[in-house]
Amino acid sequence: MILVWAVVIPLLGGLAAWLSGRLGSAFPRWVSLSALALDLVLLLTLLDGGPAGSRWLAEIRIEWIPVIGAGIHLAADGLSLALALLTAFLGMAAVAASWSGIRERTGFFHLCLMSVIAGVMGAFLSLDLLLFYVFWELMLVPMFFMVAVWGREGRYRAALRFFIFTQAGSLLMLASILGLYFVHGTETGRYSFDYADLLGTPMGLATEFWLMLGFLAAFAVKLPAIPFHTWLPEAHSEAPTGGSVVLAGLLLKTGAYGMIRFLFPLFPDAAATIAPVVHVLAVVGIIYGAVLALGQTDLKRLIAYTSISHMGFVLLGIFAWEGLALNGALVLMVCHGASTGALFIIAGAVEERTHTLDIGRMGGFWSSAPKMGGAALFFALASLGLPGLGNFIGEFLVLLGSFRVNAAAAVFAALGLIASAVYSLWIIQKVFHGPAPPEAGIADIGGREAATLASMAAVLLWLGLFPGPFFERTGIGTAASMPTGSEIEREAVTGVAGRIGREKSGRPPGLARHGAGEGPEEMRGRQQGK
Amino acid sequence: MDGLFYIASAIALVSTFRAVTGSNAVHSLLYLTVSFLASAAVFYSLGAHYIAALEAIIYAGAIMVLFLFVVMMASYGPGRETEEKRVTRPGTWAGPAALAAILLFELVFVLTDRGLVPEEGRALGPKAVGIALFGPYLIGVELASVLLLVGLLGAYHIGRK
């Protein structure tokens, strides 16, 4: 039942916030914040571990449309739980970030925000493909409203573009879901949308490939992978700060999650076939995002482009489909959520004070706002991958893992790291040092902002210095929690499980040797065998 | 009887053609009336005596009078012929006429596929039609009356203004 509540609480909280908006604009914030806090606490109880023998920490099935074999099937394993926790956490950060920025229609804003969070939460927890699709779309509409109603000047265009891009991808996924449903139904006589049923559906490689492309389209748009990224900079920069935090911190992760949870397990062979192409796209994304970030004059746009670059790492890690890289991708997802979210909050804070996001008109803020400058420096360093912070672990694991699979891709991806160091430091240099414009001097961050940023920093530090517990409880490492639909996946899992054992003994995870990580070779072998 | 059919057909064709192509509304209406009367004759020659009478009374009688009434009310006299003159030029006709001709050729082609020899049988006088109308088609007759009712209501409402 916890899982149902995890999804329902944000939704109810959103409704309550909306209704309480009539009483006063302060109410919705508190209502949303407390609902999310409750959700977070609820999800934390799952860390205790699930029932013995089950690969899910928690699972629930409720009948929904039995005629067509669709049910409400929610389940959480380490992967889902890590992301669900991130969702509740970043949700709170987003509420905090819109505390003073959203003055009009706060009730409706929080309804939208909470609905997005409910949608993301549902997407991370559903195991029924139809239900997953419903949640997948549920996050879209309120997000659209958040950008279109509370955004900046170019918001309509940005909102429309965001919606149409993602919707086009989603519809292709829907077609693929239906295709898979019928392939499975005609093959086995059992028509079902359930993940557990659909795993290991026998089908020809051509069919598998086409169906996989539908899923890939939806996930690649959401992630976003080059060349489907054009909606992202606009949407991020036009959205209100809270919206940017949710968009960058959570929505992008659903794409990556979908690839790990659905794309590979359901279509292992097809995914292996297309992996080399995706590696190239990922590397191009890493470098392209980093290079374009350097050319931006708009602070939020800059951060948005860095997101493209970071998500390129995630994509590379996933499509390496190798234990280390996968876990790296997961860590990177969580850390990117925290660090980019924090950078957006800082950008929002700057905007609130100076009413501009033009980097050219900023400078010398350090003297008047040292705390903000310090925070910005911290998250910029996290973003460039300073050892000791979570992002470093993630990027390092991804590079290490993908090097085994595609050395060239890993080498080029590493080049992206250099660019990211340049742009990260450039932001700090431009905004907080450098010549101060005439009207220089802004108020420093207040207690609320400080608390938000501190908690995000704590997450990064924790993941950077003591990642062990994280891998133990969550992550793709908890072998029992992995679906056993494909041999490849099991291969990857055993690889990680071996590594986890050593990690518990106290060695930094990045230095741990991979146990039996010959997954990719196995993949190629299977391909040639066909 | 066969002679009647062929002569009436020829009249129907010519008068319909004149009705559709004419540029004076009153003349066209008269041609159309002739055409409907010729159709009545065709029906008679095909043994549908009852329908022949209906055609003469309702089509050639009632409906045409309604048309005439509107044309007269709209004072659609000789002075207005010019605006219809432009559409009676051959150029205007070519395209649509070709379209209709294609349809016609298709239908004729379809008809010449094989002969449709009428079955020898009972005469289809008013009695047979009446029995059918008030037997299996009873609800249809009721519905036709509803159709006329809505026509009445509509003409009443719209004509009132």
Add this chain to the structure above:
Amino acid sequence: MSIADFIAVLPILVLTIAAVAATVLAAFRTGHAFNAALAACGFVLALASLAPASKAAPRAVTALFSVDAYSLFFTGLLLGAALAVTLLSYGYNAGREGGLAEFYIVLIIGTLGAIVLASSVHFASFFLGLEILGVSLYVLIAYFLGPHANEASIKYLILAGVASSFLVFGMALVYTELGTMEFSRIAMRAGAGAGPLLFAGLAMITVAAGFKLAAAPFHMWAPDVYEGAPAPVGAFLASVSKGAVAVIILRYFLQTGSFAIGPFFTVFTAIAVASMFAGNILALFQKSVKRTLAYSSVAHIGYILVAFLAGGRPGTVAAGYYLAAYFVSIIGAFGAVALLSGKEKELDSITEYRGLAWQRPWLAGAFTAMLLSLAGMPLTAGFLGKLFVAGAGVGEDLWFLVIALVVNSAISVYYYLRIIIALFSPAYGEAAAPLPGLPLAGSVALGTLTLLLVFLGVYPAPLLSLLEKAAAVF
């Protein structure tokens, strides 16, 4: 005809009596509320009469009608839609010039035509039902002296007249070839060997149906007529009129198996794809909400045709669900327009809808929900409708059509969102004129439709089980 026969066609009889009674009573008592209440009562009674009628089903009533689960389901749907249109019309009509009694009588008669179509299995009832509906629509479209009403009505009646002629001529050709006008016998005799006359006849019937459904390439009239007609009549046109034709066409083709005839499958595929693309692409350029909805309804016919072409049980269920979802959403959308239209002028240009969400949050919310449903977003009926249609298509391996559906759904998002953005954008300073007060009946109808929209989008099981029964008829 036996008593059981009368009971089986009770909905038709109730509406006929209601129409006649309303006509007679109009001579004695006038008053807008009275007229509207009479019509609403007629529809409610007809809906109630479905219960005894369903006890008598399945039953063939003369050669003209078959009362079965299929006809009962769609009769109920059409009556429900007509009831909603009546409630929405009440607020819209209030205070308008000219007698209003005939409006409701003609509405009843038009609905009568529609439900005749739902249960007809014979060319005669097909034709009569269609024409009763058609003539009622001429009247309804031209009912008020709006700026475009005459024009819209003239356009509609010319094209509908041509369509009727095609329909009747096509029926005559089929009858000439096969010697029967009953669907079931047509199926039997056509199976023995289809002659060219049958083809020609079916082709002409298809053209006529295309006109009535406003499927491309016969859709040219739709935007003008929808724009010129009063908003509740637009709702009636888009739902009841179109739906009834879709219902009879589906029955005709399912029963006679005409989809299976090679060229017709291709032709219908072409019509479906053309409707989707024409409707959606032309809708992108509209400045008027009603025209946008008109083009959107052209596109929706394309989607429904995908379910037709899939055929069989899944296709019938999908078509039924889609129709129900589409009815709710399109009536709701036109209903929102109707509720917002003042006495003088309809609220039509998209720019006039700016800022509505802040002035009329509930109404704008309902309108948004309708538009999202038309766009096929989850948690609305439109999504499940589209899902079932796409599912039926995939099940029959009609990948080409499914991809067209997917691509078009993506295109359509743009113009629905454009209206939604207008609703939620800040109003033009003082330009936002005070809106008319919301009529109670219409608000209740719109609220109910919105709830229904969400219910059908979340919990489809009850409707599905009804549809399963309906589809089992064939």
Add this chain to the structure above:
Amino acid sequence: MATVPAEYALGLAAVLFALGLTGVLVRRNMVYVLMSIEVMLNAAGMAFIAAGYRWAEPDGQVMFVFILSLAAAEVSVALAVIFRFFHRTGTLDVDKASSLKG
């Protein structure tokens, strides 16, 4: 009984139908357009008579009666609308009915 082949009657109906269709497509005057529609409907009725003649069944004639009631209902409403249009615009030209665009 007559010995005219049914296809002759059907052929006549087809020619009349085509003439009517041409009229609808070409003429711009609403009265002519409406007249042409009447020609088409009459032709369709004739086709039904021919069909009934072929099968020696009354059904064709029954359909003709129904078509006749449609023609009457349609023409009465149509003429009322056209008349109203004439009153407002002073013309019967179909092309003048083109304020709706888009």
